[in-house]
Amino acid sequence: MKILVTGGAGFIGGHVALYLADKSFHVTVLDNFERSSDYIINRLKKFNNIDIVREDLRYSDRIKDLLKNFDIIVHAAAYIDVEESMKDPWSYIHNNYYTTKNITDHLNKRQKIIYLSSAAVYGEPEKIPVKEDDEKRPISPYGLSKLLGEKTIVYNSICRGYRYVIFRLFNVYGIGQNRSYAGVITIFIDRVIKGLPPIIYGDGLNIRDFIHVEDVAEAVYMAVEREDFSGIYNLGSGTGVSIKDLAQMIIDISGRKDLKPIYTRPRPGDIRFSVADITRISEKLRFKPRKDLYEGLTSLYYHVRKTYIDQNSRP
Numbered sequence: 001m002k003i004l005v006t007g008g009a010g011f012i013g014g015h016v017a018l019y020l021a022d023k024s025f026h027v028t029v030l031d032n033f034e035r036s037s038d039y040i041i042n043r044l045k046k047f048n049n050i051d052i053v054r055e056d057l058r059y060s061d062r063i064k065d066l067l068k069n070f071d072i073i074v075h076a077a078a079y080i081d082v083e084e085s086m087k088d089p090w091s092y093i094h095n096n097y098y099t100t101k102n103i104t105d106h107l108n109k110r111q112k113i114i115y116l117s118s119a120a121v122y123g124e125p126e127k128i129p130v131k132e133d134d135e136k137r138p139i140s141p142y143g144l145s146k147l148l149g150e151k152t153i154v155y156n157s158i159c160r161g162y163r164y165v166i167f168r169l170f171n172v173y174g175i176g177q178n179r180s181y182a183g184v185i186t187i188f189i190d191r192v193i194k195g196l197p198p199i200i201y202g203d204g205l206n207i208r209d210f211i212h213v214e215d216v217a218e219a220v221y222m223a224v225e226r227e228d229f230s231g232i233y234n235l236g237s238g239t240g241v242s243i244k245d246l247a248q249m250i251i252d253i254s255g256r257k258d259l260k261p262i263y264t265r266p267r268p269g270d271i272r273f274s275v276a277d278i279t280r281i282s283e284k285l286r287f288k289p290r291k292d293l294y295e296g297l298t299s300l301y302y303h304v305r306k307t308y309i310d311q312n313s314r315p
Helices: 011-022 038-044 063-067 082-087 089-104 141-160 184-193 213-225 243-254 279-284 293-312
Strands: 002-006 026-031 050-054 072-075 112-118 163-169 171-173 199-201 210-212 231-235 262-264
Touching (some): 011 026, 072 089, 171 184
Parallel strands (some): 002 072, 072 112, 112 163
8 A cells, every 4th residue: 555645744644654654654745844743754754665755746747647646645734823824814825725625626536644633623623522414614714724625625525535534633732743833732831841931821711632742643544544534523632721721730740840831912813612532433433532631741742842842052
């Protein structure tokens, strides 16, 4: 089985590619390297069963030839910064939607696409945990771009006959995030390691559902293994934590009891409450996240701390 991972030099796509390669699949990573992760790239190069191709799917005239030899396409390539999308909405629609359209326009009935969408498609849910069939009302161009991608995949599957799996990812964290587009956990950890307090936008009572990137990679692997598996699924932990409590957990792990979070104005596009109902994926795929949040935060904190010490101890 031949697998293509778009955005495979980035944080989530890279971990998916590494996980699949470790399971002995032959994986091709396709990325334009615009927002790649050095950590991920260095790890990808260590695998003999990973090929790396530099290509921009927004503009390529080789898409049909690039896709035709693959059985499964894991589509992880995307811009992912909500705040940035509010400032430059067209870039997000162009990159996220048109890339997805360009791919699905060239798939055939023997192929399967696994699309890494986002919980941002829901916008501000009326109730939590949010279910897959709940109303989709994205409040950011990023969320809209992912929803348009979903609609395109579903529609084109009717026309072209390919199979699809759509995973709506909640807040993914782990090692290897690009510092310029890191999530709240990585940003908090970076500041605490430098002796600076976490900065919280708003009152800190926003609720998020955090899932470790290795759990995401495992879910994708399970979807690859199950030929009959298809549909739309939330992919989160199913447990919510407030941003205020998250900051305190990281401070506790660091031992820096002297640090107190700084509160500032809320950011446009930030969702107040976001927690996944994972009943569907638990029943249909028998998937259950393995990584406890505190365990994941602790391992990530000490990895980032070691990297920081190593970098600052060089002559």
